[in-house]
Amino acid sequence: xxxxxxxxxxxxxxxxxxxxxxxxxxxxxxxxxxxxxxxxxxxxxxxxxxxxxxxxxxxxxxxxxxxxxxxxxxxxxxxxxxxxxxxxxxxxxxxxxxxxxxxxxxxxxxxxxxxxxxxxxxxxxxxxxxxxxxxxxxxxxxxxxxxxxxxxxxxxxxxxxxxxxxxxxxxxxxxxxxxxxxxxxxxxxxxxxxxxxxxxxxxxxxxxxxxxxxxxxxxxxxxxxxxxxxxxxxxxxxxxxxxxxxxxxxxxxxxxxxxxxxxxxxxxxxxxxxxxxxxxxxxxxxxxxxxxxxxxxxxxxxxxxxxxxxxxxxxxxxxxxxxxxxxxxxxxxxxxxxxxxxxxxxxxxxxxxxxxxxxxxxxxxxxxxxxxxxxxxxxxxxxxxxxxxxxxxxxxxxxxxxxxxxxxxxxxxxxx
Numbered sequence: 262x263x264x265x266x267x268x269x270x271x272x273x274x275x276x277x278x279x280x281x282x283x284x285x286x287x288x289x290x291x292x293x294x295x296x297x298x299x300x301x302x303x304x305x306x307x308x309x310x311x312x313x314x315x316x317x318x319x320x321x322x323x324x325x326x327x328x329x330x331x332x333x334x335x336x337x338x339x340x341x342x343x344x345x346x347x348x349x350x351x352x353x354x355x356x357x358x359x360x361x362x363x364x365x366x367x368x369x370x371x372x373x374x375x376x377x378x379x380x381x382x383x384x385x386x387x388x389x390x391x392x393x394x395x396x397x398x399x400x401x402x403x404x405x406x407x408x409x410x411x412x413x414x415x416x417x418x419x420x421x422x423x424x425x426x427x428x429x430x431x432x433x434x435x436x437x438x439x440x441x442x443x444x445x446x447x448x449x450x451x452x453x454x455x456x457x458x459x460x461x462x463x464x465x466x467x468x469x470x471x472x473x474x475x476x477x478x479x480x481x482x483x484x485x486x487x488x489x490x491x492x493x494x495x496x497x498x499x500x501x502x503x504x505x506x507x508x509x510x511x512x513x514x515x516x517x518x519x520x521x522x523x524x525x526x527x528x529x530x531x532x533x534x535x536x537x538x539x540x541x542x543x544x545x546x547x548x549x550x551x552x553x554x555x556x557x558x559x560x561x562x563x564x565x566x567x568x569x570x571x572x573x574x575x576x577x578x579x580x581x582x583x584x585x586x587x588x589x590x591x592x593x594x595x596x597x598x599x600x601x602x603x604x605x606x607x608x609x610x611x612x613x614x615x616x617x618x619x620x621x622x623x624x625x626x627x628x629x630x631x632x633x634x635x636x637x638x639x640x641x642x643x644x645x646x647x648x649x650x651x652x653x654x655x656x657x658x659x660x661x662x663x664x665x666x667x668x669x670x671x672x673x674x675x676x677x
Contacts, residue, residue, distance in 0.1 A: 265449065269666045270439045270673075272415065278317040279372055280412040284441070285428060286311075287418035287646070288324040288340050292333035299339055303629065304420070305347050307646045311417045311442040312348055312375075319370040321363075321411065322352070322377040323428050324418075329388060334380075341377040352377050358384050359406040367410045381428040392425040392661070395433060403427055408435035416662055417441025420646050423653040425661035438669035443646065448663070450622055450643035451654060453588075455486050459620045460587015462486060465579065465610065467493030468593025468627055471520060473652040475499070475529050477592070480656045482537045491542040491579050493571050493595035493606065495519075500543050501558075503530035509562035542582065546572030553602050570596035571606035583613045592625040592651070607631050615640035624651045 266274065286308050291300040312320070322344075327334040341354035353376045357363050366376055381387045386401050398404060404427060408414075414432040421429055422444065432438060440448075453459060464487045466474035474496040481487040492500050498512050517523050534541060546557045550569035556562060557574070571579075583589060591614060595606030608631065614621050615637040623632060624645035632638050645651045654660060 265445075268670065269445075269663075270437055270670050271445055272311070272314055272439060272442060275413065275437075275439065277315055277413065281319040281367065281370070281410065282315055282321065283407055283411040283414045283432070283436075284311070284315070284320050284322050285414070285416045285418045286322055286324045287420040288337070288344070289326055289420065290340075292326070292335060294332055297335065297339075299343055302343055302347060304646060305340075305344050307419075307443050308417055308441070309348060310446075311415065312344075314442065315415075317372050319367070319372060320375045321367060321407075322375065323358075323381050324377070325381045325387075325421075325428070328382055334382070336383075337377055337380050344377065348375075351375065355379065359402050364406070364410060381426075384427075387427045390427055392427050392430050395431075398427050398431040399435060401427055401431065404431040404435060408432055411436060413437050413439055415439045415441050416666065417443045418662070419444045419447045420648060420650050422647075422660050422662035423650045423658065429662050430665035433665045433669045434672050437673045438666050440666050444662075446643070447645055447647065447651075448654075450645070451651075453620060454590055454622050455484075455655070461488055461585065462588040462590075463489050463491060463582050463586045465491045465493065465583075465589065465591040465614075466593060467496050467591075467595050468625060469495045469519065470593070471496050471499045471516065471526055472522075473649075474593065475526060475533070476656045477652055478541065479529070479533055482533070482540055484657070487540075487590075489540045489542055489582060490537075491582055493544060493575075493579075493610075494593055496593065497544050497571075498568060499527060500530045500534065500541060503527045504534055504543075506558065507562055508568065509566055510564035511567050512562070515567070542578065544571040544575035545578060546574045548572055548596070548603060548605075550597060550600070550603060568596070569600070570598070570603040573605075576606055576609050579610055580613050583610070583617055583619075586617070586619050588620040588622075589614055589617060590622045590624075590655075592623070592628055594627050594631055598627075598631055608635055611635065611637055624648075 288304050290304050338354050341352045345352040355363050356379050358378050392398050414436050464481050478490045498508050502508050547568040548570040549566040555572050597603040598607035621642045623641050
């Protein structure tokens with residue numbers, strides 16, 4: 262048997278026909294600040310494979326949108342309508358999580374029916390409780406009531422696997438927890454990248470979230486997962502600053518403003534450069550904003566200019582690494598790709614990755630947006646839906662949802 266299935270219940274382990282399924286998805290999507298309209302449906306489409314496997318079941322969907330205090334913290338009513346259009350069948354919406362309306366609806370459902378419950382984070386205990394205390398969270402209304410009316414809990418919320426919350430891990434011992442198709446596909450792809458096969462591995466880490474990329478760089482190099490890490494965007498600026506290079510006042514100010522712990526991050530970059538210097542590949546030229554002037558590393562960067570894209574020599578340097586790689590992971594754009602004049606670095610690197618015969622994995626919202634903009638999605642081996650979850654998994658951090666899935670399999674295999 263597949264070693265993967267020895268650790269988790271997967272959807273191939275059960276016959277769900279005629280069963281009542283509690284299905285946890287991650288439909289958290291960008292919301293237009295003025296109209297309240299859902300601006301993208303990538304998360305919805307990522308779950309279609311799992312949902313379509315349950316056409317002969319009674320499916321109750323739990324999901325969340327944002328968190329309390331945020332402008333996009335809203336009801337899932339529109340999410341149910343969006344999902345309905347994508348899967349091509351009715352998705353009833355109930356503005357409750359476990360009240361009498363929910364129970365009545367569940368009890369009246371027929372095979373093939375699908376219902377979506379209200380935003381799980383409207384329920385304070387999903388946000389505030391320590392979900393690692395199973396004895397406590399099993400007494401919550403959400404777990405206690407719903408677990409008595411369903412046969413299986415399928416978790417397909419990959420972007421939330423690093424969260425330990427009631428709606429994600431609270432059903433561990435109450436009903437069998439099953440890994441959904443999306444989580445399975447994601448974990449298999451990421452494990453294929455970090456494993457010993459698929460040739461020489463490189464990572465391309467860029468964008469503005471330097472703390473995430475620094476953590477992944479350290480994990481990849483320390484554990485010898487990749488032979489090199491190419492850095493771009495603000496991530497590259499941080500490493501260059503740490504190396505003693507002049508990156509200009511505006512670029513320094515951006516890092517300081519957006520990272521309260523910037524001193525620690527720059528120090529960590531310095532430590533990584535001292536330990537793995539030859540394996541961390543930084544750009545050698547840049548396109549400045551607003552002047553659009555190309556400048557080489559070592560030249561004086563004016564204090565009123567931003568390093569907005571990598572230059573042609575850097576593209577050539579990264580391209581050589583890509584062409585010699587057997588596996589490639591990319592997260593983050595090379596610069597301000599949303600603006601005309603600063604797209605070459607991001608787009609040309611993505612085009613090279615798309616042409617590669619290597620195992621290719623892409624992650625991060627901006628990376629995916631760029632891939633979709635230039636129509637390269639079908640040429641990438643795996644496009645991850647995860648943001649923080651993806652980074653956390655690749656950094657080797659604990660994954661509460663995966664631990665809950667493992668624990669549930671052990672629990673029910675032993676008949677406890």
